[in-house]
Amino acid sequence: MRRCCCITGTQTFALTGPVTTHPKIGGLHHAKKGEAEGFCYANDIVLGIVELLKCSDRILYVDIDVHHGDGVEEAFYCTDRVMTVSFHKFGDFFPGTGDITAIGSGKGHYYTLNVPLRSGVDDKSYVSLFKTVCSCYA
Numbered sequence: 572m573r574r575c576c577c578i579t580g581t582q583t584f585a586l587t588g589p590v591t592t593h594p595k596i597g598g599l600h601h602a603k604k605g606e607a608e609g610f611c612y613a614n615d616i617v618l619g620i621v622e623l624l625k626c627s628d629r630i631l632y633v634d635i636d637v638h639h640g641d642g643v644e645e646a647f648y649c650t651d652r653v654m655t656v657s658f659h660k661f662g663d664f665f666p667g668t669g670d671i672t673a674i675g676s677g678k679g680h681y682y683t684l685n686v687p688l689r690s691g692v693d694d695k696s697y698v699s700l701f702k703t704v705c706s707c708y709a
Contacts, residue, residue: 600640601666608642609666617646620653628652633705634659639669639685649677654684658701661687 600616601609620630620643630653634640639659647653659669675683686704688697 600634600636600643601638603642603645609638611642614642614646616640616643620647624652629654632656635701638665639687641666641668644669644673644683644685647679648675648683649679651678651682654682656684656686656704658686658688658697658704660690661685662689 599611599614602611602614623630632643632653632655634657637660640657644655647655657669661669669685669687671685671687673683673685674681
């Protein structure tokens with residue numbers, strides 16, 4: 572049986588309903604296993620994905636925040652069970668990670684995709700790029 576799920580910054584849903592929710596905060600994708608970063612002290616996205624992995628073989632996580640989701644990428648960098656795709660501003664910008672050459676390692680090789688963007692990308696270009704990249708994984 573194939574399962575569908577959707578993760579947003581504040582809620583994670585599976586076929587059975589909410590897996591994890593917090594009404595006031597969410598999208599704390601910078602926190603890492605051993606440190607808080609970027610105002611993020613716990614990574615709700617990672618916790619939601621870990622919960623979903625209990626009932627799903629694989630997860631596709633797409634991050635569209637202006638900042639690279641470094642904590643989520645780091646958590647799943649070496650696994651083939653979670654593919655992370657991040658569209659983010661890149662260059663002299665926090666957190667300074669998310670280079671296009673970061674593609675995962677070990678079993679996770681090619682399960683990390685970064686789409687680093689420069690300042691000034693307009694909506695039309697962003698949507699076109701997003702559709703092109705994401706259609707490869709649909």
